[in-house]
Amino acid sequence: MNQIIHPITSIKGSIEVPGDKSISHRAVMLGALSLGNTHIHGFLNGEDCLSTIRVFRQLGVEIDRVAETSYIIKGKGLNQLQEPKYVLDVGNSGTTIRLTAGILAGQPFHSVLIGDDSILKRPMKRIKEPLSLMGAKIDGREEGKYAPLSIRGGKLKGIAYHSPVASAQVKSAILFAGLFADQKTTVIEPFQSRDHSENMLLQFGAKLEKTNQEVTIWPSPRLEGQEVNIPGDFSSAAFFIAAALLVPNSLLRIKNIGLNPTRIGFLQAMQQMNGQIEILNLHYEGNESVGDILVKSSNLQGITISGDWIPKIIDELPLFAVVATQAEGITKVTNAEELRVKESDRISTIVNELRQVGVKVEELTDGFVIEGKQRIQGGQVSTHGDHRIGMAMAIAGLIAKEPIIIQQAEAVNISYPQFFEHLRQISTIK
Missing domain, CATH: 3.65.10.10 (Enolpyruvate transferase domain)
Known part of the structure; x- marks a missing residue:
């Protein structure tokens, strides 16, 4: 066109x-991992955020659209996502593939993430390395450098990770994986990246501490569904x-x-x-x-x-x-x-x-x-x-x-x- x-x-x-694209993605993800319902208002109905909804529906989460920009997420809790029958297609969304990879790293099943031609060119080693250090088995093209990503998740261990890049997607993937680890997980960045994940994790009930360039999260919180106005x-x-x-x-x-x-x-x-x-x-x-x-x-x-x-x-x-x-x-x-x-x-x-x-x-x-x-x-x-x-x-x-x-x-x-x-x-x- x-x-x-x-x-x-x-x-x-x-x-x-x-509505804010970053917050829309995270509201769906954390709503899915929480107990009870999450009501989202002001959701961005752009293609990227709709990809996140599609992926989490494939993981067994019930997501109902109740108005033009309002959704109800019927949370499954941290450990009740379902193994997907099919490959999870994130479309063009780098946020979806990287943050979902962090969540899937802590799940006791196998999943595969794929996207469009743009996603297939974007670097995935930056999340594969820390998630692998935590214990997830992740592979992809060129030794995990590019999608598709094959993830066999399970028991994770907490780590302290010095990220070589200031990236909210990398940081968020590690923090989300940290929800499923055996002890606290810390991410240190060269510069502070956007902190929507930290803000929303705190809102949903996670135990988290942050300074400008360092964030620590503790595992196995009781996340509760929230009212989210985007x-x-x-x-x-x-x-x-x-x-x-x-x-x-x-x-x-x-x-x-x-x-x-x-x-x-x-x-x-x-x-x-x-x-x-x-x-x-x-x-x-x-x-x-x-x-x-x-x-x-x-x-x-x-x-x-x-x-x-x-x-x-x-x-x-x-x-x-x-x-x-x-x-x-x-x-x-x-x-x-x-x-x-x-x-x-x-x-x-x-x-x-x-x-x-x-x-x-x-x-x-x-x-x-x-x-x-x-x-x-x-x-x-x-x-x-x-x-x-x-x-x-x-x-x-x-x-x-x-x-x-x-x-x-x-x-x-x-x-x-x-x-x-x-x-x-x-x-x-x-």
């Missing part, structure tokens, strides 16, 4: 974005933050957004670039901070980000590259090599797609350098099957000289099926 994005004159009004996904809101900053004469309020401090690196970067952004109505849902974001058109200045910035902004870096084209001076990103093993090689992909529409970009092995301001010309680009590339290039289209045609635009459905519709609702076309 192709999508044409026309230049616009302003962004006005207010908007609510779909806020809007910050990573989805980021595209509208960027649009309102970049398009002249804009004023936009984005309502009920998750503002977890480990997720809002993009917002902090925009403020550091002189973006006019205000947080309103700040409050808590469960263990997550939530609020409204008010954004005005701004004249941005280039900055450099690296190191502990990166885990907090990793999903928004393709969008950050688009914003950088409109900032005065030089914007530089380094230490972001993790982008090369996402749904696509996001460094190479965003650099090449920006070049397709006339932007000059220097590609680095671990990031990029962009000098602004530059005029985006318009033209034809591709998502390469990556939802965040597609949405980033849509924002570029709003400020381009000519329309931008996005090929494979259906990739956006992975995380935000209503994205193009919502973008039209707040846009004034030239």
Whole structure:
């Protein structure tokens, strides 16, 4: 499917974005492992999160949809999942395959996880190694480097694991496996990654302690079903933050957004670039901070980000590259090599797609350098099957000289099926 994005004159009004993708995944998983019912409100009905529901139904969990974005998970408890009859297909979801692998590592049965072509290229050794150290028998292509993953779980032992990467998926897989271990399990990261798993484990009743870079979980808790109200996904809101900053004469309020401090690196970067952004109505849902974001058109200045910035902004870096084209001076990103093993090689992909529409970009092995301001010309680009590339290039289209045609635009459905519709609702076309 192709999508044409026309230049616009302003962004006005207010908007609510779909539920947080990370929290939606984890609510289903922890609901499945809890006793009693978990009621989820604000669930993201994107393809990735629906893959998680499908997988856990195959593991014997009853999951009922009771409204458009509301589900009831009838929990089985920690040790009552059923051995699946068929291969478990996670679709495009890296979160589903890695976090579910941690849970399956503690189950006394055999299972196989597989996904689409993108999943088959993504690195799985980063979870295979710690889960194997805990006692699970895991194999895959190239000695477990890639899916499909064959998992024979069972009795696990607690470990202290120094993760070579700051990855919420790796950390979460180990913590979920730690629920089934014989003693406490600790994960130490080089930088703190997003902490939705820790917040939700605590909400469901796990015994867990955390500092910025170290998390310890104790085994065999009594997890209890919860009422989970999922806020809007910050990573989805980021595209509208960027649009309102970049398009002249804009004023936009984005309502009920998750503002977890480990997720809002993009917002902090925009403020550091002189973006006019205000947080309103700040409050808590469960263990997550939530609020409204008010954004005005701004004249941005280039900055450099690296190191502990990166885990907090990793999903928004393709969008950050688009914003950088409109900032005065030089914007530089380094230490972001993790982008090369996402749904696509996001460094190479965003650099090449920006070049397709006339932007000059220097590609680095671990990031990029962009000098602004530059005029985006318009033209034809591709998502390469990556939802965040597609949405980033849509924002570029709003400020381009000519329309931008996005090929494979259906990739956006992975995380935000209503994205193009919502973008039209707040846009004034030239």
